[in-house]
Amino acid sequence: MRIVLTQSEGRLMGLQERLETMGLEVLRHPLIQTQTLPADLRPLSDCRWWLFSSVAAVRAVLELGADLRGRCLGAVGRATQQALEEAGGRVDLVAPEETAESLAEAFLAQRPFGFVGLPQGNRARPVLARRLREAGYSVRSVVVYQTLPVPWPPELPVPELVLLASPSGVEGLPERVGRGARLLALGPTTAAALAERGFSYTLVPRPSVEAVVETIQHLRGETCPI
CATH class of the missing domain: 3.40.50.10090 (Rossmann fold)
Incomplete structure (x- = not known):
């Protein structure tokens, strides 16, 4: 399973390493600068x-x-x-x-x-x-x-999962990715921005590494819901 992390530099330190230990292929592409x-x-x-x-x-x-x-x-x-x-x-x-x-x-x-x-x-x-x-x-x-928004790389295929961490990042999400990937919304303001664009999403309830990991584990059927 491939996940793209779009949060800005410095947010959720250690998340990539945690996800890689879970067997996910992790790509980093911030959608804002x-x-x-x-x-x-x-x-x-x-x-x-x-x-x-x-x-x-x-x-x-x-x-x-x-x-x-x-x-x-x-x-x-x-x-x-x-x-x-x-x-x-x-x-x-x-x-x-x-x-x-x-x-x-x-x-x-x-x-x-x-x-x-x-x-x-x-x-x-x-x-x-x-x-x-x-x-x-x-x-x-x-x-x-x-x-400022950063465009999604045109050569990057649609992954299974995309983590969105801010309304600014949502603005840079192409329609094909928003419709084709499972979107994880970090917090209610990001969720509201996704809903405004008509995208389905799964809410990560807390802005922490543990909450992201637990949400993904739940989506994979590995734990009970948070």
């Missing part, structure tokens, strides 16, 4: 906390000349944490799941003080900023990168 924008980071300069929801955001602020040392940093997932630490930052908070909701919950559970800066992409959902503002925090968001 990111591009740093000429953003002004000065609105974030007096924010004690900077919260990062992607590796792309880390890469963008570094390309824009930011110095992460001396700041309190929060990250979504291990890949974002690793990118921050490799850049010399000290990560004080890591969300257990790769979602903005998880980062908001982890931050609010600690109730730290200080303004919060959010370096984000142009298609970032407003949930993180909204949750923090509702809790009384002063939040400053700056769009530091944009997300």
Whole structure:
């Protein structure tokens, strides 16, 4: 069985290796790419906390000349944490799941003080900023990168499985693949984008390696439903 992983770099670290141990042929083809924008980071300069929801955001602020040392940093997932630490930052908070909701919950559970800066992409959902503002925090968001679609390679045959990790990725999915493959939707927003295009899908209930593995095992008849 062949599966194509379309998520962006850094998401679901270790998934390919897990799937290969299950006997799947794994191909990697991200359906999105990111591009740093000429953003002004000065609105974030007096924010004690900077919260990062992607590796792309880390890469963008570094390309824009930011110095992460001396700041309190929060990250979504291990890949974002690793990118921050490799850049010399000290990560004080890591969300257990790769979602903005998880980062908001982890931050609010600690109730730290200080303004919060959010370096984000142009298609970032407003949930993180909204949750923090509702809790009384002063939040400053700056769009530091944009997300661009990457076309499906015309020479790549339709696989048995395709993992979609974002609405942006769904946009790059050709009709023949959407109709011919079994689509796995990572989270409700990706599922909604697939439904809008009229594609059938199986929902992966959590944005984690384990949830993807368990979903595929269920589809293969190896476990009980999640």
